Amino acid sequence: METQIYIFKLISGEELISKVKSFGTNEFELDNPRVLAIHPKEGLRLVPLMMMADDTQQMSLMRTAVTTFSNSVQEQIKEAYCEETSTIITPSKRIIHG
Numbered sequence: 001m002e003t004q005i006y007i008f009k010l011i012s013g014e015e016l017i018s019k020v021k022s023f024g025t026n027e028f029e030l031d032n033p034r035v036l037a038i039h040p041k042e043g044l045r046l047v048p049l050m051m052m053a054d055d056t057q058q059m060s061l062m063r064t065a066v067t068t069f070s071n072s073v074q075e076q077i078k079e080a081y082c083e084e085t086s087t088i089i090t091p092s093k094r095i096i097h098g
Contacts, residue, residue: 003031005078008061008069016049017073017081018061027060028069032085046084 003019008028010016018033033049048055073081 004071005073005081006069006071007073007077009067010065011067012065016061017046017077018049019085021058024060024063026064027062028066030059030061033059033061034081034084046080 003021006018006020006028008016008018014035016033016035018028018030021029021031023029030049032055034046035049036044037047039045049059053059
């Protein structure tokens with residue numbers, strides 16, 4: 001079964017996007033959680049939820065920290081998340097001159 005991507009609204013006001021591995025009684029087990037951040041040159045970017053954490057490991061998100069969540073994610077956001085968390089390297093789209 002494919003892991004679904006969810007968006008969460010936290011009590012802090014932040015929104016995060018992540019694959020959810022499991023729904024526990026007290027927590028969500030997340031895989032590759034990301035939040036929006038403003039980059040001075042690139043504008044809005046998805047960045048790891050915890051910058052110093054090893055994001056190859058699952059993280060727990062306490063249910064008490066969440067106001068709402070949904071698996072209805074805008075397609076553009078879902079694509080950006082998948083691109084950000086994929087281990088597949090895609091070539092840049094540019095014209096090659098010979």
